[in-house]
Amino acid sequence: MESQTFGKDERVRKRQDYLRIYEQGVRSYSERFTIIMCRNQSGIRRLGMTVSKKAGNSVQRNRIKRLLREFFRLNKARLPASQDIIIIAKKGILPLSYQDVRRELESSLINRADE
Numbered sequence: 001m002e003s004q005t006f007g008k009d010e011r012v013r014k015r016q017d018y019l020r021i022y023e024q025g026v027r028s029y030s031e032r033f034t035i036i037m038c039r040n041q042s043g044i045r046r047l048g049m050t051v052s053k054k055a056g057n058s059v060q061r062n063r064i065k066r067l068l069r070e071f072f073r074l075n076k077a078r079l080p081a082s083q084d085i086i087i088i089a090k091k092g093i094l095p096l097s098y099q100d101v102r103r104e105l106e107s108s109l110i111n112r113a114d115e
Helices: 015-024 058-078 098-114
Strands: 026-029 033-039 046-051 083-089
Touching (some): 015 046, 033 098, 046 058, 058 098
Parallel strands (some): 046 083
C-alpha cells in the first residue's frame, strides 16, 4: 500500500517548474478550478496550487489549499503517475467543503485518467 503522506518531493516548488507546466501543460476547466497537467521526468506525481487574493482573505485561501492537499494525499494512488498537476482556484468559490472539492476533482482528474 502506498504511503498517504504529502512530502516535499510531491510538491511543485520552483518557479521554473510552474512556468514550464503553464507553458507545456494541458488545461481542463471545472466549475471552481482550472487544472493543468504536464508529464514530468521524475516519475513522481507532484501537486502545485495557485489561489489568488480574489478567492478570499488569507484564512479562506489557506482553507482551500488545505482541502486540495488533503484530496491529493488521499487520492494520489488513483492519479496518473509521472504527472505534474497544478490546480488554480477560481475567484468566488466559497463556501467550499471537502465533499465539494472531492466531487469536482474526481470528475476532472481521476475520471480523465481512467479514459
